[in-house]
Amino acid sequence: MAVYDPNNIFAKILLGELPAHKVYEDNDTLVFMDIMPRSDGHMLVIPKTPCRNVLDASPAQLAAVMATVQKIGRIAMQAFDAQGISIQQFNEAAGGQEVFHLHFHVLPRRDGDTVRPPGIMADPGVLQAHAEIMRKAVDAAA
DSSP states (O other): OOOOOSSSSHHHTTSSSSOOEEEEOOOOEOOOOOESSSSTTTTEEEEESEEEEEEEEHHHHHHHHHHHHHHHHHHHHHHHOOOOEEEEEEOOOGGGGOOSSSOOOEEOTTTOOOOTTTOOOOOOOHHHHHHHHHHHHHHHOO
């Protein structure tokens, strides 16, 4: 298996070298808006420690990330008036992974909706508004 690249985009976000619309963080994880959202409120959950994907994650990294995925998923359902949540996770290029830092996609969904096609950048103002909706919902849930 390939090794972790400390220069990947998510590592740079963690270091503050690249911007992100942050939603939530704790000691072990960070949640931010996906810049190419497939649904309104599409977020990414990552560990704060180096980890390429599920295949090399420690049990502690997986436990921390999954706890945050569950917490954020529950809050996102209320914040975006969703009836469900899609959770996606990809491993290695052949498995669909594009950024080689462990991450889970959390997509609020409504009955009958379809996800947007991949690769379409969102308007930064929309991302900021969605991040603010989630931050307020996270604060209210605390």
